[in-house]
Amino acid sequence: MIGFDEACRRLAALATPLGVEFVPLDRAAGRILAAPVIARRSAPAVEVSAMDGYAVRDADLAAGPVRLRLVGEAFAGSAPRLAPLGAGDCVRIFTGAPMPAGADRVVIQEVTRREGEAVLLVERPSPAWHVRAAGSDFALGETLLDASVRLSPQALVAAAAADIGAVQAYRRPRLALISTGDELVAPGQAADAPGTIPESVSFGVAALADAWGGEVVSRRRLGDDLPGLARAAGEALDEADVVVVTGGASVGERDFSKAMFQSHRLRLAFEKVAIKPGKPVWLGRAGKRIVLGLPGNPSAAMVTARLFLAPLLAGLGGRRPEEALAWRTMPLLAPLDACGDRECFHRGRGAADGVKPLGNQDSSAQKELAMADLLIRRRAGARLLPAGGLVEVLSF
Numbered sequence: 569m570i571g572f573d574e575a576c577r578r579l580a581a582l583a584t585p586l587g588v589e590f591v592p593l594d595r596a597a598g599r600i601l602a603a604p605v606i607a608r609r610s611a612p613a614v615e616v617s618a619m620d621g622y623a624v625r626d627a628d629l630a631a632g633p634v635r636l637r638l639v640g641e642a643f644a645g646s647a648p649r650l651a652p653l654g655a656g657d658c659v660r661i662f663t664g665a666p667m668p669a670g671a672d673r674v675v676i677q678e679v680t681r682r683e684g685e686a687v688l689l690v691e692r693p694s695p696a697w698h699v700r701a702a703g704s705d706f707a708l709g710e711t712l713l714d715a716s717v718r719l720s721p722q723a724l725v726a727a728a729a730a731d732i733g734a735v736q737a738y739r740r741p742r743l744a745l746i747s748t749g750d751e752l753v754a755p756g757q758a759a760d761a762p763g764t765i766p767e768s769v770s771f772g773v774a775a776l777a778d779a780w781g782g783e784v785v786s787r788r789r790l791g792d793d794l795p796g797l798a799r800a801a802g803e804a805l806d807e808a809d810v811v812v813v814t815g816g817a818s819v820g821e822r823d824f825s826k827a828m829f830q831s832h833r834l835r836l837a838f839e840k841v842a843i844k845p846g847k848p849v850w851l852g853r854a855g856k857r858i859v860l861g862l863p864g865n866p867s868a869a870m871v872t873a874r875l876f877l878a879p880l881l882a883g884l885g886g887r888r889p890e891e892a893l894a895w896r897t898m899p900l901l902a903p904l905d906a907c908g909d910r911e912c913f914h915r916g917r918g919a920a921d922g923v924k925p926l927g928n929q930d931s932s933a934q935k936e937l938a939m940a941d942l943l944i945r946r947r948a949g950a951r952l953l954p955a956g957g958l959v960e961v962l963s964f
């Protein structure tokens with residue numbers, strides 16, 4: 569059995585980018601840039617007003633009580649007025665409008681009074697210029713977003729401002745999910761059917777995949793029948809980059825998750841990792857596709873999805889797999905048991921002053937799983953740790 573770090577190394581070797589595509593900006597939220605976003609224009613393109621008011625010459629303001637002659641108006645989008653302002657002239661101007669030639673600043677309308685075609689300054693204007701220089705936000709040719717950046721809502725604004733309609737982004741990994749188990753039925757169907765349980769794991773795995781940049785293209789719930797599973801494996805491999813199988817990972821007589829890929833040339837990268845929960849997790853390749861087997865126990869499935877599926881999707885989608893495993897240190901708010909010879913990933917709940925391990929650490933837990941927002945990593949053989957001890961944690 570290999571350790572967690574070795575499993576991560578083997579996974580990273582498979583988790584390389586799938587490819588690059590052009591994505592229109594209105595569908596690019598959350599995508600990872602494969603090329604930098606370079607400005608196709610300067611912003612602002614010309615010197616513009618930052619306020620609604622009047623564009624004036626400083627020389628006219630210096631001359632004491634001020635009464636100016638209105639000679640024009642400028643709106644956002646107006647052509648710049650090229651004839652220079654004469655002595656005593658001003659131009660009505662609005663936020664974003666091009667400054668007229670010869671004007672030095674904008675006085676806001678709140679300190680003025682209009683009398684027909686005359687504008688009187690009734691208060692001393694603030695020393696602010698209220699003018700934005702051409703290129704003061706960014707200049708033509710400037711790199712606004714580097715490659716590998718994830719397009720956050722804020723970054724999308726910068727990309728659009730760069731005047732590009734589509735970005736070059738890494739392809740999102742397509743996922744096929746297969747839940748195996750004779751006992752599984754759709755949620756809502758179990759209460760009246762003795763011997764069945766609601767299939768719960770795929771809902772968590774699908775949501776986690778989405779959060780890590782994957783696109784779930786199919787979901788199947790299948791009984792433990794090897795020929796049927798092998799057929800479904802073939803279909804899933806045809807339609808997705810990654811096939812995730814849950815359940816049937818262990819050594820039971822009807823545990824077929826690896827066997828169902830045998831006729832599809834499954835080559836294992838690892839099977840069994842010395843971690844708790846999640847020991848039966850396995851990873852392999854079938855042709856060009858990647859197959860990840862998660863244990864069926866719900867807490868074990870979600871822990872292994874977080875520890876292996878998240879980095880896999882990160883890597884396939886253009887990020888470094890390690891970015892999905894950003895461990896940090898936090899104090900424990902309650903004691904934690906000694907860890908046996910498998911590295912432990914306890915489920916915990918974060919608070920402002922530390923992390924509290926949840927009471928039920930069983931790999932089948934579902935109720936307390938709902939409370940977990942951190943994983944606490946403890947190395948194999950670690951001793952009992954009292955409250956206040958520092959632990960490594962990962963967002964869950």
Ligand SMILES: Nc1nc2c(c(=O)[nH]1)N[C@H]1C(S)=C(S)[C@@H](COP(=O)(O)OP(=O)(O)OC[C@H]3O[C@@H](n4cnc5c(N)ncnc54)[C@H](O)[C@@H]3O)O[C@H]1N2
Nearest residue numbers: 747749767768769770815816817818823847863864865868
């Ligand atoms: N003799 C041994 N037995 C077991 C070992 C072992 O090493 N030797 N490993 C144990 C460990 S650790 C785990 S974890 C489990 C995982 O086993 P499987 O992946 O084969 O999971 P199943 O047997 O299919 O199911 C386990 C459990 O989880 C329920 N389940 C399965 N899928 C779902 C789902 N999609 N939604 C909700 N619940 C699900 C299933 O009904 C079982 O109760 O094996 C140990 N055994």
Ligand code: MOO
Nearest residue numbers: 845846847868931
């Ligand atoms: O890995 Mo299993 O999840 O220990 O029960």
